[in-house]
Amino acid sequence: MNYKQKFSGIFFITGLLFISLTTTSVKAQNTIGGHFGVVQPIITFQDGETIDGFDPHAIGFPIGITVRKSEKFAFDAEFVPFIASAENGAGENVSAVRELLVHPGLLWGIGNKLTFGNRLAFELGSGRYGFTPLLNRGFTLGKTNVFAELVLPVRFGNDQEVSFTAALHFGIGF
Numbered sequence: 001m002n003y004k005q006k007f008s009g010i011f012f013i014t015g016l017l018f019i020s021l022t023t024t025s026v027k028a029q030n031t032i033g034g035h036f037g038v039v040q041p042i043i044t045f046q047d048g049e050t051i052d053g054f055d056p057h058a059i060g061f062p063i064g065i066t067v068r069k070s071e072k073f074a075f076d077a078e079f080v081p082f083i084a085s086a087e088n089g090a091g092e093n094v095s096a097v098r099e100l101l102v103h104p105g106l107l108w109g110i111g112n113k114l115t116f117g118n119r120l121a122f123e124l125g126s127g128r129y130g131f132t133p134l135l136n137r138g139f140t141l142g143k144t145n146v147f148a149e150l151v152l153p154v155r156f157g158n159d160q161e162v163s164f165t166a167a168l169h170f171g172i173g174f
Contacts (some may be wrong), residue, residue, distance in 0.1 A: 037171020
């Protein structure tokens, strides 16, 4: 038996083992879904001040990808561009994308279509970071999954005082 025949036999046996192991161990454990919505900050507390979420107006558009590990547990990654109005140098209000929030987190189903979650938060525009506890309630409208969510962002960093916000997030799940 020559060198070439030995290696082709080893590759053939290794290939058969690989195929047999992969076909028996592949299972569809995870499901992938996502969501799109609108998040509206209502009120923010920072440095002894109360800031209204409507003056200046800011609104976010969360886009999320969810990997559901089981009926009650999921990993979810959101990307949230925020559009806000601000006064320019001429005294005019101008709206623009002011922030991109990278928002990965874990979600736990707690029954009755309620979900508790907690997300890490990385604000790419302001340089702030923190966490966001949330409580989500799912609904079905016909064949469409919708939800309402109370989010309570806490932010630190970038030489600013800690801030606490209450916001509402409404969306569609798929």
